[in-house]
Amino acid sequence: MKKPYFVPGGRLLAATLIALAGMAAASADQVNVYTERQQVFLDDIFAAFTEATGIEVEALYIDKGAVERLASEGEASPADVIILTDIGRLHEVVKQELSAPADSPEVQAAVPAWLRHPQGLWVALTRRARLVYAHNDEQQLPAHYEDLAAAGMEGSLCLRSGSHPYNVALFAAYLDRYGEEKALGWLSGLNQNLAREPQGNDRAQIKGVASGECRYAIANSYYYFKMLNSDDSAERDAAAQVQLVAPTFVDGGTHVNVSGAAIARHAPHPEAALALINFMVSSQAQKIYAERNFEMPVREDVAMTGQLADASALIESDSQQLADIAQLRSEAARLAVEAGLAK
């Protein structure tokens, strides 16, 4: 009967860890981050920040629900900064009044006005374009998003679920520009041209083009670049057979979503929080984003390299208000269901 002795041991361990964690969270030269982004590349940026400022970063990678956790913790929350992946989630922070202004001169200088909240309640950190992919042999490349909905192209288009936030943001952008009737027509056109039921993630759409299942696919650009640079030869080979197309809406502009950050309203370390955001829009951090995650920087003065630079050059920048897109998400999601792109 050795087991009973294990339990007090476990409790002791737990108590120790709790104490350690408590000390970590309470330390002064530190900034606490809640994020719905992935650890893979953010850790490098945080390491660079600590090196530059001496401030330690404690990050909690929460896939979804960081905003809700922040909200429920209220004044007691240890979080200083919240980093999110989609304009919709940033908008949620503003809606629930969870953020404080991050309106430093550094931010104002680095980030174009359309990529931040007027009062600095959120600041975009990267741009992420939603583009089209076709096989290298494909002759007929779509110039506009509308071309994907054109008649006579049945069975050609692949995309992930129409209710995914990336697609919903694209649909909301269209809805914002052209209104409900046109948007529904466009979405129905997309639905008619589907090669298969909406399914899979963004990489699966690109693989679908490579395998011939799909003639065109819609996906975020960094996934394509990550595939091209993957350690997995199968992913590399698939991406190598596929070319990237940067369409615009008929009246110009490519759909761009953002990832961004905000300072928590009850941040225990507001100065450190602002320092982190200033650092994240600095050339140094923006470069890491571009190199490690193939996302387009918000700064115009950061040089991109290779394929990313080529792609970025294709993208027609656009000043469509991101806040409007965020507000139209529910409406866009409803239209997607109506058109049959989401169930």
Add this chain to the structure above:
Amino acid sequence: MQLEFSNVNHYYGRRQAIGGLSFDLRQGEIGVLIGPSGAGKSTVLNCIAGLEPIVSGEIRIGGELASGTRVHVPAERRQVGMMFQDSALFPHLDVAGNICFGIAKRTDRSTRLAELLELCRLADYAGARVHELSGGQQQRVALARALAPRPKLLLLDEPFCSSDAALRSELLAEVRQIIKEEGSTALMVTHDQAEAFEFADRCGVLDSGTLCQWDSPYNLYHRPNCALVASFIGDGALIPGTLVSEHEVETELGVVSSDQRLTTLLMEAGHKVKVLMRPDDVVLANGCGGTRAQVFKRAFRGADILYGLRTGAGTELYACLPSRHDLAAGDAIEVSLQVEHVVVFPAVE
């Protein structure tokens, strides 16, 4: 013959469970195999039911070959009913569901069910759940279930071993009566000879997978044909003696004579033998020239007392005396023999 069990052999791995066993049952007859646990009783039933294949020999049920060296009719096609220890009723079905389980034709069900409920005194319990019944009721349901498809043969595997003594004898009589009313042929196995004697038309003692006598309970008791049966069945002792003539054997307690010839090819006059003494063969002969014997143990049985006696020469035997003679261990009495059925076996040298 409703059941012919001829020269059957069965092995578990390399261990022989049944060795050259033969017996039979006529239509309407009830047979019982008595034996200690591990004697192969259940194996015999399983072979008949088709739950175990046999290695050699033949089993015929209702004249049809069911098991042979290369023949094995599966259990479900043998039309053999079986009652198990612990009743083995289906706990997920009610009484009616259990009884009707084996009735193939849907149309026969209601009449047969009503008939059996009546026969087994279960009429009020058709919808009852199995766990709501008493032990005796459960056994009657098990019997009704086994009888429901009108099997050619009914097998009973120590069905009363978990019932208490009083309930057991009541159930025994009841079950026997039901079987007789149905006109079924039945084979029961048990380790309890009282149960066997009460139940059987014919019975036998099974030991290590062999059977040396298959006879009426009366004959098994009074005319056992081997020492094993003699010592297993009933109380009694084998005492040494000498054949003095064709019809007489001399023992320490005097000469016993028999109507039947005692000598055989192997046992001639003058040979040493063992003589079976049942407790009722020994009578009190105080002051009538009996042999002196000392009581060394006693067992009070109500109407009579079973005494273990030891003679001067050290021979041990049993006597069943009316309980009005209350003797204690160590008391000396005189006894003599009054033997109806004289049974002798060759003395083992």
Add this chain to the structure above:
Amino acid sequence: MRPAAVLRLPLAGLIVLAVLAPLLGLGIDGAAFASLAERAPALGRYGVNTLLLAASAAGLAALLGTACAWLIERCRFAGRDICAFALFLPFALPPYLAAFIWSDLADRIGIGFALRNPLGAALIMALALYPYVYFLVRPAFSQQTGALSAAARTLGCTPWQAFCKVSLPLARPAIAIGALLVAMETANDIAVAEDYGLATLGYFVYDSWLNRGERAAAAAAAILLALLALAASWSETVSRIRQRHHQSQLRTFASEKIAKLSGGKALAAAGVCWLPVLLGFAIPVLALIRHALLAPAVAWQRLPAGLLGTALLIAGAAALAYLLAAAFAFVRSRSRVPGLFEMLARSGYAIPGSVFALGCLGAAAAAASILKAITGVSLYWLWVVAPVVLIYALAVRYLAVAAGALEAGVAALSPGLDKTARSCGLSRWQRLRMVHLPLMAPALAAGLLLIATDIAKELPLTLILRPFGMTTLAVEAYGFAADEDLLGAAPPALALVALAAAGLIVVHRHFRAGNRISAG
């Protein structure tokens, strides 16, 4: 009145509150019900989809789990012992990971569309979750007395008919509980539904709340989902109460006959048993091993931290789950509505994990403010920095498994045993330690393995509720998988599999010992 009786009512209230807190913490209000009425047709469609998916996954899992359990318990064939062990392993892989891997494999040969549909999802979920059924049904088969199917045979049933008419109905309660757990997990799954483009209620709740901030709509769908789970749970409970078998009254004088298979039959049996292991475990794990060889170094470096966090959560949450289950059993055994408590124990499975996590956040906030009002000190920091809320949430979520294990353990005890022990002069604690625990050990150990594996691979709760500095293997794996990077996800996923296999080796011995006890 004895102290136990005085304590009973407040204890019952406290336990009910503790278990329902995450649901109450969702703050479902009138707006949610209004939204439910307004969206009835659309939600009805999601409901039907969910039911179909959950039912087909549960049906497939029941079929696989029962068939394998029966073959393992009743037949002997080459490799049977290894197979009995391996059949549990698919449970070590989170369903979403198996789904992503199969999806990736299918894409490589251009047939992704053939897999990513409701039927494919049901198949994937069944392959990942059938061990629930397998684990619960095996003891049910091994404890059945052989006389029952022998009786069925002599009453004219072929072996197959005897299985269908006797063995299967007797194992039905165990099959039903297992299938119910599979169905509820499937209905609440999000990652597979998202990747396979399915419109389930679970996904709708997640999507509308966390992607679009439509709280009322999400709450409405959550209510519907919880009602469906409740209905399924209720029907299972009712059918089991009606089917109370009192199997324990039967002395198992003869265990069921075990068929030695050879030739074609042995091959077929081995094929049936190895198929789920192959599809649910071997192929995905081979793919993972290949991915792991190419994985970035950082994925390997974080394994120790993940392992530590996983171990901590298992120790804390499994202990609390058993404690809660014991309190539950105490209250239930003296309640006039035991069925209600049974359903309550399963409420953790009633809604998707991420929504459950939000409820826990709400409940924690409420509890913190109450505590502050009473003590004047904010204890929230403790909840935020320590895995208090997380351990509580995990314990409540998997209470159903702990309660089931405890129930199975108690079933192994007979009242006479306690009297005997008492007559030997053993005190209450001595009886517990020397008599009850050893007898309950097989069931408790089997339950512990299920809970530990469940906790180790649990996702939304751990992601959302863990404190700073804490990570688990599942969190690590998902961090990469969510970025559509299966290479990085491979090392932590393999560590998860190794952990489950190690736990299985420890518990399997107990499991066999348990079979011996019940057969003896």
